[in-house]
Amino acid sequence: MDKYYEFVYELKASEEEKIIDQFIKYGFNSFYFEEDVESSKTFLKLYVKKEEQIKDILDFLSMYGLKLLSKEITEESKWLEEWKKTIDVFELIDGVWINPFSNKKIEKPGIVLNIIPGSAFGTGLHSTTKLAAELLRKVGCTGKDVIDVGTGSGILSALAKKIGANRVLALDNDDLATEKAKETAILNNVSIEIKESDLLSAVGEHERFDILVSNIVAEVLIQLMKDPKFDKILKNKGFVILSGIIESKEKLVIEQAKDVNLVLKDRMEDGSWIALMFQKKI
Numbered sequence: 001m002d003k004y005y006e007f008v009y010e011l012k013a014s015e016e017e018k019i020i021d022q023f024i025k026y027g028f029n030s031f032y033f034e035e036d037v038e039s040s041k042t043f044l045k046l047y048v049k050k051e052e053q054i055k056d057i058l059d060f061l062s063m064y065g066l067k068l069l070s071k072e073i074t075e076e077s078k079w080l081e082e083w084k085k086t087i088d089v090f091e092l093i094d095g096v097w098i099n100p101f102s103n104k105k106i107e108k109p110g111i112v113l114n115i116i117p118g119s120a121f122g123t124g125l126h127s128t129t130k131l132a133a134e135l136l137r138k139v140g141c142t143g144k145d146v147i148d149v150g151t152g153s154g155i156l157s158a159l160a161k162k163i164g165a166n167r168v169l170a171l172d173n174d175d176l177a178t179e180k181a182k183e184t185a186i187l188n189n190v191s192i193e194i195k196e197s198d199l200l201s202a203v204g205e206h207e208r209f210d211i212l213v214s215n216i217v218a219e220v221l222i223q224l225m226k227d228p229k230f231d232k233i234l235k236n237k238g239f240v241i242l243s244g245i246i247e248s249k250e251k252l253v254i255e256q257a258k259d260v261n262l263v264l265k266d267r268m269e270d271g272s273w274i275a276l277m278f279q280k281k282i
């Protein structure tokens with residue numbers, strides 16, 4: 001089992017935007033924000049195999065004044081057992097439940113997604129995942145081909161398949177994410193194609209999709225829309241769901257969407273986070 005350095009910081013929700021901006025600058029994506037509903041506290045967790053890999057990031061967080069709660073070397077299995085003590089089954093969106101336990105079967109009305117927490121990828125607690133999930137259900141996946149760019153734990157891909165998608169292709173540029181997504185597919189007994197890919201680089205020349213969903217951050221979403229394959233892979237009248245957008249970056253995302261022939265069809269928000277749904281013009 002690989003060992004990782006785990007860094008845990010406490011922060012205010014309002015600080016997420018600046019931190020994400022810096023992480024994008026450094027090309028660092030092995031992090032997530034965990035929201036503790038009971039205490040109303042937000043935690044930032046970083047995972048890295050070598051501490052020197054993120055020296056600049058650690059320096060930034062220190063200068064920014066974030067409180068380091070803990071730093072330790074951990075194995076995924078050990079970290080998982082500790083986290084399990086703090087989590088429980090929860091409703092992601094209405095009628096869709098998340099079961100974070102590998103040894104417990106959950107009976108709930110609706111859909112149950114089995115997602116084991118691990119590495120730097122959460123179970124879907126973050127607002128951006130909830131928003132993307134809601135829009136996926138709104139647009140409807142029955143019989144459609146779906147591509148999930150930046151799949152992380154694979155939660156949105158598994159949901160798409162559970163609500164009727166024909167084919168689901170899940171992409172991520174992090175090998176930890178693709179391994180976690182494969183685990184999620186097995187746990188939910190769904191057939192998902194999972195590939196390591198820098199944006200759309202692993203998508204075949206003739207592959208086409210009805211729905212593209214991506215829950216990353218605004219800067220990467222803009223780069224995704226600039227990808228030469230972006231327009232080609234979308235079928236006529238195809239839908240694009242983009243989540244992970246901080247309020248101040250919404251206009252930039254919408255402007256780029258217009259440039260690639262997309263029309264805004266829906267908008268959802270949760271706090272300072274926004275998700276947008278577009279449709280491709282004919």
